[in-house]
């Protein structure tokens with residue numbers, strides 16, 4: 001199989017970035033397209049005058065050997081750091097320090113520092129939503145929401161959440177059908193900055209009661225500013241029941257839950273912002289690695305092809321790159 005000369009990658013989250021980096025290292029010209037203004041997809045950070053917030057991926061772990069080796073490189077480059085918060089588990093019985101001793105990593109000084117560093121030498125079209133992929137004799141042509149065309153490309157890798165991949169896969173109905181089977185769960189993430197520190201030893205907690213799933217003192221992560229910033233994430237079930245609730249109301253409800261969960265009166269807030277993730281995480285793990293229609297030169301990756309974690313996205317992107325290169 002000859003090496004492709006040009007590959008378009010749709011989606012600049014960790015799966016797309018991982019595929020792009022492996023292909024570039026193999027000598028293939030890649031071009032990335034993302035509908036967002038920023039980078040990193042669900043590994044997203046929000047910068048404000050009242051501090052910064054990681055509103056998607058909170059931290060990541062590294063279990064697979066290849067990913068561990070990659071994370072060590074990122075660590076040595078100063079793009080990620082380890083994070084050891086005072087971690088708790090909070091359930092109906094109360095609050096206990098967590099016994100979970102995994103190594104946790106975060107982008108430094110914010111999550112998107114990692115995606116920015118990994119994309120630095122890669123061509124990326126931001127704010128470009130790809131709406132159609134068409135295979136012509138000379139290769140793949142991409143069309144965006146404004147009617148602009150890009151290409152031709154030898155191969156295309158679709159690296160978006162499953163529901164956003166489906167409309168791009170009409171040329172390969174078997175891939176579209178596989179992506180259609182995947183359920184992705186929603187989530188709300190509330191960023192809040194407090195005027196004074198909270199009266200609690202908790203810096204992060206897995207919550208197993210009420211609407212909250214995870215709470216985290218964002219300022220406890222390495223390299224962040226000193227402002228007292230917290231991120232509150234809802235359970236997927238609560239988010240599904242509050243998909244159309246106005247963001248300000250969502251923020252009120254989750255802040256109320258924070259006070260109850262920590263048994264403390266909350267100080268005044270200086271900033272509150274609620275973000276809705278329609279496709280926060282896949283409902284289940286899968287074992288696909290990546291999907292491929294090699295006869296067409298069309299490939300699909302994303303966390304939903306393995307597991308809903310940053311590591312799953314990176315590994316899936318790597319699977320897609322190997323498939324593009326004909327290395328199975």
Ligand SMILES: Cc1cc2nc3c(=O)[nH]c(=O)nc-3n(C[C@H](O)[C@H](O)[C@H](O)COP(=O)(O)OP(=O)(O)OC[C@H]3O[C@@H](n4cnc5c(N)ncnc54)[C@H](O)[C@@H]3O)c2cc1C
Nearest residue numbers: 011013014015035041042056058059130302303309310313
């Ligand atoms: C709130 C939240 C908390 C999380 N916490 C953790 C955690 O603590 N640890 C952990 O390991 N994981 C966590 N995750 C999961 C982790 O963020 C994801 O598994 C991972 O980031 C997925 O990467 P991806 O590349 O597969 O998809 P994405 O990051 O979603 O990237 C897909 C990209 O495709 C783009 N796109 C979509 N459609 C188009 C189109 N038509 N044209 C152009 N671009 C398009 C999107 O803009 C996006 O940038 C969390 C996720 C959320 C939402």
